[in-house]
Amino acid sequence: MDFRMSVPSLMAANPGLKPNQIIAGTTIVIPGIRNPATIPYHVIIHLDQKILQLYHSGRLMKTYPIAVGKILTATPSGDFVVVNREPNPGGPFGAYWLSLSKLHYGIHGTNNPLSIGKAVSKGCVRMYNQDVVELASIIPNGTRVSIRS
Structure with a gap:
């Protein structure tokens, strides 16, 4: 899925998560959604x-x-x-x-x-x-x- 935001914004909303850990099925917080x-x-x-x-x-x-x-x-x-x-x-x-x-x-x-x-x-x-x-x-x-x- 595409949430139209930068990787740094996603990382800031998900402390402790590294960019290479975001794969299909990973539960993450999407800022503003x-x-x-x-x-x-x-x-x-x-x-x-x-x-x-x-x-x-x-x-x-x-x-x-x-x-x-x-x-x-x-x-x-x-x-x-x-x-x-x-x-x-x-x-x-x-x-x-x-x-x-x-x-x-x-x-x-x-x-x-x-x-x-x-x-x-x-x-x-x-x-x-x-x-x-x-x-x-x-x-x-x-x-x-x-x-x-």
């Missing part, structure tokens, strides 16, 4: 249905329509977390950007609302601007995001 297990929210994205579902404590709160990656630039399946965010990122990213722990991928708004419901992106998940702003106001960094086929 809560432990995903302590967050009651969970986002599940269904690529085939082109929907994003927001859960709170295991109960479905809301379902949003989305756009996903096209065949040559498919949205990756897997389990990720929201690692950072940016309101009004500009360009094609619409009103909000929620960065995922997979480098270069995120959930964002769009300047092309007609794309929602289609497989047209370069791999990111697009939402209507009002929907992504609502989602960003609810979920904190560290929220689990499961992307399924």
